[in-house]
Amino acid sequence: MPRSCLSLVHDLANEGLLETGGNAVFVGSGIGNAIDTSEILNVKDTKIISATNLDQQSSISGEAFDFAFTYDDFHTTSEFIDRTLKVGGIAVVQLSNDPSSAFDKPSNYKIVYLRRFQAANILAMRKTGNGDANLITQRRLLGYDHANEAKKAALENLEDVLLEPPRAASGKSSRYLKKTRYLPDLMGDSLESYPRRVFIDVGLPEKEGGSGNGWFAKNYPTRNLDFEMYKIETMTEQSSGKEVPQVEEVGMSDWLKHNVKRGEYVVMKAEAEVVEEMVTSKAIRLVDELFLECKPRRNGSKKTYWECLALYGKLRDEGVAVHQWWG
Numbered sequence: 001m002p003r004s005c006l007s008l009v010h011d012l013a014n015e016g017l018l019e020t021g022g023n024a025v026f027v028g029s030g031i032g033n034a035i036d037t038s039e040i041l042n043v044k045d046t047k048i049i050s051a052t053n054l055d056q057q058s059s060i061s062g063e064a065f066d067f068a069f070t071y072d073d074f075h076t077t078s079e080f081i082d083r084t085l086k087v088g089g090i091a092v093v094q095l096s097n098d099p100s101s102a103f104d105k106p107s108n109y110k111i112v113y114l115r116r117f118q119a120a121n122i123l124a125m126r127k128t129g130n131g132d133a134n135l136i137t138q139r140r141l142l143g144y145d146h147a148n149e150a151k152k153a154a155l156e157n158l159e160d161v162l163l164e165p166p167r168a169a170s171g172k173s174s175r176y177l178k179k180t181r182y183l184p185d186l187m188g189d190s191l192e193s194y195p196r197r198v199f200i201d202v203g204l205p206e207k208e209g210g211s212g213n214g215w216f217a218k219n220y221p222t223r224n225l226d227f228e229m230y231k232i233e234t235m236t237e238q239s240s241g242k243e244v245p246q247v248e249e250v251g252m253s254d255w256l257k258h259n260v261k262r263g264e265y266v267v268m269k270a271e272a273e274v275v276e277e278m279v280t281s282k283a284i285r286l287v288d289e290l291f292l293e294c295k296p297r298r299n300g301s302k303k304t305y306w307e308c309l310a311l312y313g314k315l316r317d318e319g320v321a322v323h324q325w326w327g
Contacts, residue, residue: 088126256286
Protein backbone atom coordinates (compact mmCIF):
# COMPACT_ATOMS: atom_id res chain seq x y z
CA MET A 1 0.00 0.00 0.00
CA PRO A 2 1.53 3.36 -0.98
CA ARG A 3 2.23 5.93 1.72
CA SER A 4 -0.49 8.13 0.21
CA CYS A 5 -3.02 5.58 1.44
CA LEU A 6 -2.06 6.09 5.07
CA SER A 7 -4.48 9.02 5.26
CA LEU A 8 -7.24 6.60 4.22
CA VAL A 9 -6.38 4.38 7.18
CA HIS A 10 -6.68 7.40 9.47
CA ASP A 11 -10.08 8.23 7.95
CA LEU A 12 -11.28 4.68 8.55
CA ALA A 13 -10.08 4.94 12.12
CA ASN A 14 -12.01 8.19 12.55
CA GLU A 15 -15.13 6.38 11.31
CA GLY A 16 -14.67 3.75 14.01
CA LEU A 17 -13.84 1.00 11.55
CA LEU A 18 -10.23 0.49 12.63
CA GLU A 19 -10.35 -0.43 16.29
CA THR A 20 -7.51 0.08 18.73
CA GLY A 21 -5.41 -2.99 19.41
CA GLY A 22 -6.49 -5.01 16.40
CA ASN A 23 -4.36 -6.89 13.89
CA ALA A 24 -4.20 -5.69 10.28
CA VAL A 25 -3.05 -7.21 6.98
CA PHE A 26 -2.21 -5.47 3.71
CA VAL A 27 -2.44 -7.71 0.63
CA GLY A 28 -1.15 -6.91 -2.83
CA SER A 29 1.10 -7.87 -5.72
CA GLY A 30 4.72 -6.68 -5.50
CA ILE A 31 3.85 -4.98 -2.26
CA GLY A 32 7.41 -5.29 -0.89
CA ASN A 33 8.14 -2.97 2.02
CA ALA A 34 6.00 -0.12 0.75
CA ILE A 35 4.35 0.33 4.14
CA ASP A 36 5.98 1.71 7.26
CA THR A 37 3.81 -0.16 9.74
CA SER A 38 4.93 2.10 12.58
CA GLU A 39 2.83 4.81 10.99
CA ILE A 40 -0.39 2.78 11.24
CA LEU A 41 -2.07 4.16 14.32
CA ASN A 42 -4.23 2.29 16.83
CA VAL A 43 -3.25 -1.14 15.47
CA LYS A 44 -1.41 -3.70 17.59
CA ASP A 45 0.26 -5.54 14.74
CA THR A 46 0.35 -5.45 10.93
CA LYS A 47 1.44 -7.91 8.28
CA ILE A 48 2.28 -7.38 4.63
CA ILE A 49 1.25 -10.34 2.44
CA SER A 50 1.97 -10.84 -1.24
CA ALA A 51 -1.11 -11.69 -3.32
CA THR A 52 0.99 -14.15 -5.34
CA ASN A 53 2.93 -15.89 -2.54
CA LEU A 54 0.74 -18.86 -1.65
CA ASP A 55 3.30 -20.29 0.81
CA GLN A 56 3.27 -17.02 2.72
CA GLN A 57 -0.52 -16.97 2.73
CA SER A 58 -0.82 -20.57 3.94
CA SER A 59 1.39 -19.75 6.94
CA ILE A 60 -1.30 -17.43 8.30
CA SER A 61 -3.88 -19.03 10.58
CA GLY A 62 -7.60 -18.59 10.09
CA GLU A 63 -9.37 -15.53 11.53
CA ALA A 64 -6.08 -13.88 12.44
CA PHE A 65 -6.97 -10.32 11.48
CA ASP A 66 -9.42 -7.62 12.46
CA PHE A 67 -8.71 -5.49 9.40
CA ALA A 68 -7.70 -6.32 5.79
CA PHE A 69 -6.83 -4.00 2.93
CA THR A 70 -6.20 -4.86 -0.71
CA TYR A 71 -5.56 -2.55 -3.63
CA ASP A 72 -5.38 -5.46 -6.09
CA ASP A 73 -8.43 -6.90 -7.84
CA PHE A 74 -10.45 -8.21 -4.88
CA HIS A 75 -11.28 -11.41 -6.75
CA THR A 76 -7.60 -12.43 -6.67
CA THR A 77 -7.24 -11.90 -2.92
CA SER A 78 -10.73 -12.67 -1.63
CA GLU A 79 -10.13 -16.29 -0.65
CA PHE A 80 -7.17 -15.40 1.59
CA ILE A 81 -8.94 -12.40 3.10
CA ASP A 82 -12.14 -14.30 3.83
CA ARG A 83 -10.20 -17.14 5.50
CA THR A 84 -8.04 -14.93 7.70
CA LEU A 85 -10.49 -12.14 8.59
CA LYS A 86 -12.40 -12.49 11.85
CA VAL A 87 -16.19 -12.33 11.91
CA GLY A 88 -16.89 -8.68 12.65
CA GLY A 89 -13.66 -7.65 10.94
CA ILE A 90 -13.36 -5.02 8.21
CA ALA A 91 -12.21 -5.62 4.63
CA VAL A 92 -11.31 -2.57 2.56
CA VAL A 93 -11.28 -2.73 -1.24
CA GLN A 94 -10.22 -0.25 -3.89
CA LEU A 95 -12.84 -0.64 -6.61
CA SER A 96 -11.57 -1.18 -10.12
CA ASN A 97 -12.20 1.40 -12.83
CA ASP A 98 -12.37 -1.43 -15.36
CA PRO A 99 -16.07 -2.02 -16.16
CA SER A 100 -15.35 -5.67 -17.04
CA SER A 101 -14.16 -6.29 -13.47
CA ALA A 102 -17.29 -5.27 -11.59
CA PHE A 103 -17.32 -5.82 -7.83
CA ASP A 104 -19.64 -8.54 -6.54
CA LYS A 105 -20.21 -8.25 -2.80
CA PRO A 106 -20.03 -11.63 -1.01
CA SER A 107 -23.19 -12.60 0.86
CA ASN A 108 -21.47 -12.83 4.25
CA TYR A 109 -20.34 -9.18 4.21
CA LYS A 110 -22.15 -5.88 4.80
CA ILE A 111 -21.03 -2.61 3.20
CA VAL A 112 -20.25 -0.02 5.90
CA TYR A 113 -18.16 2.60 4.04
CA LEU A 114 -18.11 3.89 0.47
CA ARG A 115 -16.19 7.02 -0.43
CA ARG A 116 -14.25 8.51 -3.31
CA PHE A 117 -10.80 9.04 -1.92
CA GLN A 118 -7.93 10.64 -3.88
CA ALA A 119 -9.41 9.70 -7.30
CA ALA A 120 -10.23 6.15 -6.16
CA ASN A 121 -13.49 4.58 -5.00
CA ILE A 122 -12.92 2.89 -1.64
CA LEU A 123 -15.38 0.38 -0.19
CA ALA A 124 -15.26 -1.17 3.28
CA MET A 125 -17.27 -4.23 4.35
CA ARG A 126 -17.87 -5.83 7.72
CA LYS A 127 -17.73 -9.62 7.78
CA THR A 128 -21.02 -10.83 9.25
CA GLY A 129 -20.37 -14.56 9.24
CA ASN A 130 -18.39 -17.38 7.71
CA GLY A 131 -19.33 -18.06 4.12
CA ASP A 132 -18.16 -19.75 0.96
CA ALA A 133 -15.20 -17.94 -0.57
CA ASN A 134 -16.36 -19.06 -4.01
CA LEU A 135 -19.33 -16.72 -3.68
CA ILE A 136 -16.98 -13.77 -4.15
CA THR A 137 -15.48 -15.14 -7.35
CA GLN A 138 -16.20 -12.93 -10.32
CA ARG A 139 -18.69 -14.29 -12.84
CA ARG A 140 -16.85 -15.40 -15.94
CA LEU A 141 -19.78 -14.90 -18.25
CA LEU A 142 -23.19 -13.38 -17.83
CA GLY A 143 -24.41 -11.74 -14.68
CA TYR A 144 -25.78 -8.33 -13.94
CA ASP A 145 -22.72 -6.34 -15.02
CA HIS A 146 -24.24 -4.39 -17.89
CA ALA A 147 -20.97 -2.55 -18.50
CA ASN A 148 -19.33 -5.67 -19.90
CA GLU A 149 -19.17 -4.90 -23.60
CA ALA A 150 -18.47 -8.49 -24.64
CA LYS A 151 -21.59 -9.62 -22.82
CA LYS A 152 -23.66 -6.86 -24.39
CA ALA A 153 -22.49 -7.91 -27.82
CA ALA A 154 -23.38 -11.54 -27.08
CA LEU A 155 -26.90 -10.61 -26.01
CA GLU A 156 -27.41 -8.50 -29.11
CA ASN A 157 -26.44 -11.45 -31.29
CA LEU A 158 -28.86 -13.97 -29.79
CA GLU A 159 -31.44 -15.35 -32.22
CA ASP A 160 -34.66 -13.37 -32.72
CA VAL A 161 -37.62 -14.12 -30.49
CA LEU A 162 -40.76 -15.67 -32.00
CA LEU A 163 -43.72 -13.37 -31.35
CA GLU A 164 -46.20 -16.25 -31.55
CA PRO A 165 -45.78 -19.91 -30.61
CA PRO A 166 -45.01 -22.21 -33.54
CA ARG A 167 -47.35 -25.02 -34.48
CA ALA A 168 -45.65 -28.37 -34.07
CA ALA A 169 -47.01 -29.56 -37.40
CA SER A 170 -45.39 -26.69 -39.24
CA GLY A 171 -41.88 -27.75 -38.29
CA LYS A 172 -41.15 -24.16 -37.34
CA SER A 173 -40.20 -25.10 -33.78
CA SER A 174 -37.44 -27.47 -34.93
CA ARG A 175 -36.15 -24.88 -37.39
CA TYR A 176 -36.05 -22.32 -34.59
CA LEU A 177 -33.96 -24.61 -32.37
CA LYS A 178 -31.48 -25.14 -35.19
CA LYS A 179 -30.93 -21.37 -35.29
CA THR A 180 -30.06 -21.15 -31.59
CA ARG A 181 -26.92 -19.10 -31.01
CA TYR A 182 -25.26 -20.59 -27.96
CA LEU A 183 -23.43 -18.47 -25.42
CA PRO A 184 -19.99 -20.19 -25.60
CA ASP A 185 -19.96 -19.61 -29.37
CA LEU A 186 -21.00 -15.97 -29.04
CA MET A 187 -18.40 -15.31 -26.33
CA GLY A 188 -15.64 -17.41 -27.87
CA ASP A 189 -15.37 -19.22 -24.54
CA SER A 190 -13.53 -22.56 -24.35
CA LEU A 191 -15.32 -23.38 -21.04
CA GLU A 192 -12.04 -24.83 -19.75
CA SER A 193 -11.47 -22.24 -17.01
CA TYR A 194 -14.56 -23.14 -14.99
CA PRO A 195 -14.12 -25.38 -11.95
CA ARG A 196 -17.45 -27.06 -12.75
CA ARG A 197 -19.97 -27.16 -15.62
CA VAL A 198 -23.63 -28.02 -14.99
CA PHE A 199 -26.81 -28.58 -17.01
CA ILE A 200 -30.14 -28.56 -15.13
CA ASP A 201 -33.37 -29.70 -16.79
CA VAL A 202 -36.44 -28.58 -14.82
CA GLY A 203 -39.86 -29.83 -15.89
CA LEU A 204 -42.55 -32.46 -15.69
CA PRO A 205 -41.57 -36.13 -15.32
CA GLU A 206 -40.31 -37.56 -18.60
CA LYS A 207 -43.47 -39.52 -19.35
CA GLU A 208 -45.41 -36.24 -19.32
CA GLY A 209 -43.08 -33.55 -20.50
CA GLY A 210 -39.94 -35.18 -21.81
CA SER A 211 -36.36 -34.37 -20.99
CA GLY A 212 -33.84 -31.95 -22.44
CA ASN A 213 -30.80 -34.04 -21.46
CA GLY A 214 -30.62 -35.91 -24.75
CA TRP A 215 -31.01 -32.74 -26.77
CA PHE A 216 -28.37 -30.98 -24.68
CA ALA A 217 -25.76 -33.72 -25.14
CA LYS A 218 -26.38 -33.76 -28.88
CA ASN A 219 -26.56 -30.04 -29.63
CA TYR A 220 -24.91 -27.89 -26.97
CA PRO A 221 -21.30 -26.76 -27.64
CA THR A 222 -19.78 -28.54 -24.63
CA ARG A 223 -16.28 -28.34 -26.15
CA ASN A 224 -15.99 -32.08 -25.35
CA LEU A 225 -15.89 -31.20 -21.66
CA ASP A 226 -17.88 -32.95 -18.94
CA PHE A 227 -21.14 -31.39 -17.71
CA GLU A 228 -22.89 -32.63 -14.58
CA MET A 229 -26.51 -33.36 -15.52
CA TYR A 230 -29.50 -32.86 -13.24
CA LYS A 231 -33.17 -33.60 -13.89
CA ILE A 232 -35.47 -31.75 -11.49
CA GLU A 233 -39.11 -32.82 -11.74
CA THR A 234 -41.95 -30.44 -10.96
CA MET A 235 -45.06 -31.69 -9.18
CA THR A 236 -48.68 -31.12 -10.16
CA GLU A 237 -52.03 -31.42 -8.47
CA GLN A 238 -55.59 -31.56 -9.75
CA SER A 239 -57.54 -28.50 -8.69
CA SER A 240 -60.99 -27.83 -10.10
CA GLY A 241 -60.18 -30.11 -12.98
CA LYS A 242 -57.05 -28.13 -13.91
CA GLU A 243 -53.45 -29.22 -13.77
CA VAL A 244 -51.61 -26.62 -11.68
CA PRO A 245 -47.79 -26.60 -11.48
CA GLN A 246 -46.56 -26.77 -7.89
CA VAL A 247 -43.39 -24.73 -8.30
CA GLU A 248 -43.00 -24.26 -4.55
CA GLU A 249 -42.49 -28.02 -4.21
CA VAL A 250 -39.42 -27.79 -6.40
CA GLY A 251 -37.81 -24.88 -4.50
CA MET A 252 -35.43 -24.23 -7.37
CA SER A 253 -34.00 -21.04 -5.88
CA ASP A 254 -32.96 -22.81 -2.70
CA TRP A 255 -31.77 -25.84 -4.66
CA LEU A 256 -29.56 -23.67 -6.86
CA LYS A 257 -28.07 -21.74 -3.95
CA HIS A 258 -27.13 -25.01 -2.23
CA ASN A 259 -25.87 -26.90 -5.30
CA VAL A 260 -24.08 -24.44 -7.59
CA LYS A 261 -21.69 -21.60 -6.94
CA ARG A 262 -20.79 -18.38 -8.64
CA GLY A 263 -17.87 -18.92 -10.93
CA GLU A 264 -19.27 -22.26 -12.14
CA TYR A 265 -20.83 -22.49 -15.60
CA VAL A 266 -24.54 -23.23 -15.34
CA VAL A 267 -27.00 -23.95 -18.17
CA MET A 268 -30.68 -24.51 -17.39
CA LYS A 269 -33.93 -25.42 -19.14
CA ALA A 270 -37.00 -24.48 -17.13
CA GLU A 271 -40.66 -23.50 -17.36
CA ALA A 272 -41.74 -19.88 -17.06
CA GLU A 273 -43.24 -20.28 -13.58
CA VAL A 274 -39.98 -21.66 -12.21
CA VAL A 275 -37.93 -18.93 -13.87
CA GLU A 276 -40.21 -16.18 -12.60
CA GLU A 277 -39.64 -17.33 -9.02
CA MET A 278 -35.89 -17.42 -9.61
CA VAL A 279 -35.92 -13.86 -10.92
CA THR A 280 -37.76 -12.69 -7.80
CA SER A 281 -35.31 -14.44 -5.47
CA LYS A 282 -32.27 -13.32 -7.54
CA ALA A 283 -31.17 -16.97 -7.89
CA ILE A 284 -31.25 -16.40 -11.66
CA ARG A 285 -27.85 -14.74 -11.18
CA LEU A 286 -26.35 -18.20 -10.81
CA VAL A 287 -27.43 -19.20 -14.34
CA ASP A 288 -25.27 -18.37 -17.36
CA GLU A 289 -27.57 -19.59 -20.14
CA LEU A 290 -31.29 -20.30 -19.93
CA PHE A 291 -33.75 -22.11 -22.19
CA LEU A 292 -37.18 -20.74 -21.29
CA GLU A 293 -40.05 -23.15 -21.81
CA CYS A 294 -43.44 -21.56 -22.29
CA LYS A 295 -46.16 -23.69 -23.82
CA PRO A 296 -49.63 -22.22 -23.30
CA ARG A 297 -52.21 -24.89 -22.47
CA ARG A 298 -55.78 -24.86 -23.59
CA ASN A 299 -57.13 -25.09 -20.04
CA GLY A 300 -55.48 -21.79 -19.22
CA SER A 301 -53.38 -23.15 -16.34
CA LYS A 302 -50.19 -21.84 -17.93
CA LYS A 303 -49.23 -18.24 -18.52
CA THR A 304 -50.49 -16.59 -21.67
CA TYR A 305 -47.92 -16.27 -24.42
CA TRP A 306 -47.57 -12.52 -24.08
CA GLU A 307 -46.72 -12.96 -20.39
CA CYS A 308 -43.92 -15.33 -21.39
CA LEU A 309 -42.65 -12.82 -23.92
CA ALA A 310 -42.61 -10.17 -21.20
CA LEU A 311 -40.57 -12.50 -18.95
CA TYR A 312 -38.21 -13.22 -21.85
CA GLY A 313 -37.68 -9.50 -22.36
CA LYS A 314 -37.04 -8.93 -18.67
CA LEU A 315 -34.40 -11.64 -18.59
CA ARG A 316 -32.66 -10.14 -21.61
CA ASP A 317 -32.78 -6.66 -20.05
CA GLU A 318 -31.16 -8.00 -16.87
CA GLY A 319 -28.30 -9.63 -18.74
CA VAL A 320 -29.37 -13.28 -19.00
CA ALA A 321 -28.64 -15.22 -22.20
CA VAL A 322 -32.13 -16.60 -22.70
CA HIS A 323 -33.58 -18.68 -25.53
CA GLN A 324 -37.14 -19.83 -26.23
CA TRP A 325 -37.51 -23.59 -25.87
CA TRP A 326 -39.82 -25.65 -28.07
CA GLY A 327 -38.46 -29.16 -27.46
